[in-house]
Amino acid sequence: MNTTTATGFLDTLLKERLPADQYNWLQERLALLNNEDSLRDIHITFGLIPRRLGRQDLAATSEENATAGTLATGWKLSGWSIDMTARVLLLCSIAQQTNRDFGQLFKSMCQTADLGETISLYRGTALYPQSDVLDKQIGEGLRTNMRAVFEAIAHNNPYPANHFSELRWNHMVLKALFVDSTLYPIQGLDERANPELARILCDYAHERWSANRPVTPELWRCVGPFAKDDMIDDLRKALESDDPLEQQGAVLALSTCPDPRAEQYLENYPQQLLAVANGELSWDSIDRQINQLA
Amino acid sequence: MMFIDPHAHMISRVTDDYEAMAKAGVVAVIEPAFWLGQPRTHVATYMDYLSSIIGFERFRAGQFGIRHYCTIGLNSKEANNEELAEAVMEILPQFALKEGVVAIGEIGYDEQTELEDKYFRAQLELAKELDLPVMIHTPHRDKKRGTSRSMDVCIEHGMDPSKIIVDHNNEETVREVLDRGFWAAFSIYPSTKMGNSRMVDILAEYGAERIMVDSACDWGISEPLGVAKTAALALERGIPEEHVRLVCYQNALDAYGQSGQMKEGDWLNPPPVDQRGLYEGNSVLRGGREPVIEDNTDKHTLNKLIIE
Numbered sequence: 001m002n003t004t005t006a007t008g009f010l011d012t013l014l015k016e017r018l019p020a021d022q023y024n025w026l027q028e029r030l031a032l033l034n035n036e037d038s039l040r041d042i043h044i045t046f047g048l049i050p051r052r053l054g055r056q057d058l059a060a061t062s063e064e065n066a067t068a069g070t071l072a073t074g075w076k077l078s079g080w081s082i083d084m085t086a087r088v089l090l091l092c093s094i095a096q097q098t099n100r101d102f103g104q105l106f107k108s109m110c111q112t113a114d115l116g117e118t119i120s121l122y123r124g125t126a127l128y129p130q131s132d133v134l135d136k137q138i139g140e141g142l143r144t145n146m147r148a149v150f151e152a153i154a155h156n157n158p159y160p161a162n163h164f165s166e167l168r169w170n171h172m173v174l175k176a177l178f179v180d181s182t183l184y185p186i187q188g189l190d191e192r193a194n195p196e197l198a199r200i201l202c203d204y205a206h207e208r209w210s211a212n213r214p215v216t217p218e219l220w221r222c223v224g225p226f227a228k229d230d231m232i233d234d235l236r237k238a239l240e241s242d243d244p245l246e247q248q249g250a251v252l253a254l255s256t257c258p259d260p261r262a263e264q265y266l267e268n269y270p271q272q273l274l275a276v277a278n279g280e281l282s283w284d285s286i287d288r289q290i291n292q293l294a
Numbered sequence: 295m296m297f298i299d300p301h302a303h304m305i306s307r308v309t310d311d312y313e314a315m316a317k318a319g320v321v322a323v324i325e326p327a328f329w330l331g332q333p334r335t336h337v338a339t340y341m342d343y344l345s346s347i348i349g350f351e352r353f354r355a356g357q358f359g360i361r362h363y364c365t366i367g368l369n370s371k372e373a374n375n376e377e378l379a380e381a382v383m384e385i386l387p388q389f390a391l392k393e394g395v396v397a398i399g400e401i402g403y404d405e406q407t408e409l410e411d412k413y414f415r416a417q418l419e420l421a422k423e424l425d426l427p428v429m430i431h432t433p434h435r436d437k438k439r440g441t442s443r444s445m446d447v448c449i450e451h452g453m454d455p456s457k458i459i460v461d462h463n464n465e466e467t468v469r470e471v472l473d474r475g476f477w478a479a480f481s482i483y484p485s486t487k488m489g490n491s492r493m494v495d496i497l498a499e500y501g502a503e504r505i506m507v508d509s510a511c512d513w514g515i516s517e518p519l520g521v522a523k524t525a526a527l528a529l530e531r532g533i534p535e536e537h538v539r540l541v542c543y544q545n546a547l548d549a550y551g552q553s554g555q556m557k558e559g560d561w562l563n564p565p566p567v568d569q570r571g572l573y574e575g576n577s578v579l580r581g582g583r584e585p586v587i588e589d590n591t592d593k594h595t596l597n598k599l600i601i602e
Contacts, residue, residue: 047391051554055565081567112341114348114392115572146353148571 006071006127007096010089013058017082022053026086033097045090046109050083050116057081072126074158074187079151080123083116088124095129103133110137115146122152125159135163142172147179154186161188170197173222174204183218184287190221198226202234209237217249217286224253224262232261239265245289248272248281295539296561299521300324300546301400301429301461301481301508304362305343305351310593311511311518312358318522321561321576322361324508324550325351326400326429328369331513337381340372344385348392356568359576361561363550365399365429366390373413374405383416390424396550397421399429400461403440406433411447418451427457427552429479432467434486441467445474459549462487462510468496472504477549481510482520490524494531502537506545 015023029045032038060068060077068075095102106128110121122141128134138159144150154160154172164172169192176183183189201219208215220238227235235257238250251272254262266273275281299315302323315323325347334340347364355362366389368382390398398421403410421428428448433440441460448458455475463471463478464487471478480496481487493507509520517523525542529535550556564573592598 043388044391050393055567057566079567079570081565084567112345112388114394115352116393116567118349146350146571148353151571 007089007092009067009071010085010092013060013064013077013085014053014082014089017058018053025052026089030090030093033094038098042090042094042105043109046087046117049086049090053082053086055081055083055116058085072158074156074161075126076156076185076187078156078185084120084123087117087120088127091121091124092127101133102129103131103137106134107137110141115148118149119152122149123157125153126157126162130163138163139168142168142175145179147181150175150179151181151185154181156185156187158187160186161192164192166192166194166196170194170200173197174200177201177204177216177219182287182290183216183221184283184290190225193222193225195226198223198231202227202231205234205238214243215246216290217243217245217247218283218290220249220253221283224256225258227253227257227262228259232257232259232265235262236265239269245286248286252276252281252283252286295319295525295542296321297521297525297542298322298324298546299509299511299518300459300479300506300550301326301510302518303328303510303512304355305346306330306513307511307518309354309358312355312360315518315522316358316360316576318519320360320522322363322547322556323355324396324429324546324556325362325364326397326431327365327367328400328431328512329371333372333375334378335375337378337385340378340382341385341389344389348389348394352394353572356573359574361573363394363396363556365397366392366395367399367401367417367429368413369400370402370404370410370414370431370433373410374407376409379409379413383413386417386420387424390420390426394555395426396553396556397427397429397459398424399427399459400431401428402431402444403433404431406436406440406443414444415447415451418448418453421457422451422453427459427550428453430458430460432460432462434462437462437464438466442470445471445476448476457549457552459506461508464488465492465496468500468505472500475504477504477506477545479506479508481508482524483510483516485515490520490527493524494528494533497528497533497537497541498531502540502545504545505541506549507541508546 032041035041058077058080065076068077094100113121125138138153141149141153154176160169160172201223205215205219220235223231235250235254238246241247251269254266255276272281297320299320302325304323304325327344327347344366352362366386368379373379398417401414401417430444432444459477459479460471461479462481468478480493482490482493507521507524509516509518511518521542525538528538547558561576
C-alpha cells in the first residue's frame with residue numbers, strides 16, 4: 001500500500017471540508033514536526049485538534065470510500081469524523097516525515113489517551129508503519145471493554161485481516177458478538193474464516209440457546225463453509241427458527257456448506273434460495289435489517 | 295428537572311448509582327481527581343487513575359445517559375509525599391487538556407503543611423497557564439482558616455475569583471467566599487459535611503447567586519442523589535424553582551463551562567460521533583419515552599430472586 005497517497009488523501013478530505021483558517025492552522029501545526037521540541041508539539045497538536053477543527057462527521061461520499069478502498073483494501077470511512085481524520089493525518093505525517101520510533105510513540109500516546117484520542121489512534125492502524133510494538137498495542141486495544149474502541153480496530157479496518165494470527169482473529173470475531181457489536185463491518189470475514197472459529201461459534205450458539213438468549217444470524221456466516229457433523233444440526237436448528245433473520249442467516253450459511261446434508265435441508269426453502277441467487281438475500285441485506293432493528 | 299452533580303467520585307460507585315442518578319434527572323457529573331482512600335505510592339498508578347477518569351469512567355457514565363467530566367490535579371493529601379508529588383506534577387500537563395477536563399482540582403489544603411502549600415501554588419500557576427477553572431477542596435479540620443487561606447493564595451497568584459470554585463462550604467465559610475466573589479459549592483454528604491436540610495436554610499438566606507450543590511459521593515457512606523434530593527427538599531420548602539435550577543444545574547454549567555469543555559449541547563444535542571457507542575442519551579431527555587431503566591426497588595432485597 002502506498003502510504004504517501006493515503007496521507008495525501010486524508011489531507012484532501014480535510015481541505016475540502018474545513019474553512020481555510022482551520023485548514024491552515026492544521027498545516028502550520030504539521031510543519032512543526034521537525035522542530036527541536038517536536039514531541040511536545042505533537043502532543044499539543046494531537047490534543048488541540050478537536051478544539052480547533054470540531055468533531056463533525058466526515059460524511060464521506062461513496063467515491064471517497066472507494067478511493068480509501070483502493071489505498072488499503074477494506075478501509076472504509078464510515079464512522080470517521082473530522083477530528084479523527086486530522087489525528088490520523090498527524091500520525092501518518094509523523095511516520096513519513098520524522099525518524100521517530102513510530103511504534104513506541106504510538107504506544108505512549110495510547111497510554112495517556114482520552115476516549116476520542118484512543119478511537120482515532122486505532123482507526124488508522126492500517127496506514128501506519130508496521131512493527132511488533134504497534135501490533136502488541138493493537139492487541140492491548142482489543143482487550144478493551146468499550147465497544148467504540150473495539151470497533152475502531154475491528155470495523156472497516158483492514159489491519160486485523162492482514163495481520164492478526166488465527167487465535168487473535170477468532171477472539172476478535174467472538175468478542176464482537178460478546179460486546180453486542182456486528183460482524184458485517186469486519187473486513188476479510190470470509191477470507192479469514194477457519195474450522196476452529198466455526199467450532200468456537202457453534203459452542204457459543206449452544207451457550208446462548210442454553211441461557212435462552214438470542215443468537216445473531218451473522219454468526220453462521222463463519223460457520224457455513226466448515227460445518228460438518230453436529231454443526232449441520234445447529235444450522236438446521238437456526239433454519240427452522242421462527243425468527244426470519246435467523247432463518248435467512250442459516251440459508252446463507254448452508255448455501256456455502258460443502259456437506260451434502262446442507263443441500264438436502266435447503267431443498268425445502270426454494271424461495272429463499274432464489275433470493276440468494278438473485279442477490280436479494282445476502283449478508284449485506286441481513287446487516288441492514290439488524291441495523292434497522294437496533 | 296435536569297441536574298448536574300459537579301463533584302462525584304463515580305469511579306468508586308456501582309452501576310446502581312448511575313441508574314438512580316439518571317432516573318432522578320442527573321444529566322452530567324464532574325469527577326474531581328482525588329485520592330483513593332489510601333495513598334498511592336507510585337506515579338504510574340496515579341497516571342492509570344487519571345487515564346481511568348478521562349477514559350473508562352466517562353464511557354461507563356455514557357452508558358447510563360450521563361455525561362462525565364473531570365478535573366485533573368494533585369490532591370492535598372498526596373502532596374505530602376514529595377517524591378510522588380514531584381513526579382505527578384511532571385505528568386499533569388499531559389492530562390489537563392484532555393477532552394472533558396473542566397478544571398484543575400481538587401486542590402488546596404488538608405493539614406496545611408508546607409508541601410501542600412507548595413503544590414497548591416504550583417497548580418494554580420498551571421491553571422493560569424492553561425486557562426482552566428480551579429476546584430478547591432477546603433480542609434475538614436481548621437476549615438474556616440483553611441478556606442480563607444486558600445482564597446488568599448489564589449488572589450496572591452493573580453487568579454480571577456470567577457474562575458474558582460471553593461468546595462465543601464458550610465454555614466461558617468459561605469459568607470466570606472461569596473463576599474470575595476468566588477463560587478461557593480456545598481457537598482451534601484452525610485455526617486461529615488452538609489445535610490440537605492441545612493442546605494435549604496442556606497439557600498433561603500443567601501439566594502442562588504454563585505452557589506452550587508454537589509454530592510461528593512465517593513467510597514465512603516455518601517449519597518449519589520445528594521443534588522436531586524436537595525432540589526426536591528428545597529422545592530418542598532418553598533425555595534423558588536429558578537433558584538433550585540441555578541444551584542442544582544446552571545451555576546455548575548456556568549462555572550465549569552468556562553473551560554470550554556462542557557456545554558449544554560453535550561447532552562441536549564450530542565454529536566453523532568459520540569452517539570456511536572460513547573453516549574447512550576439520557577432517558578429523562580427522551581421526554582415521554584419509556585425509560586430503559588426498570589424499577590429496581592427490590593433489587594437488593596431477597597424479594598426479587600430471579601437474576602437474568
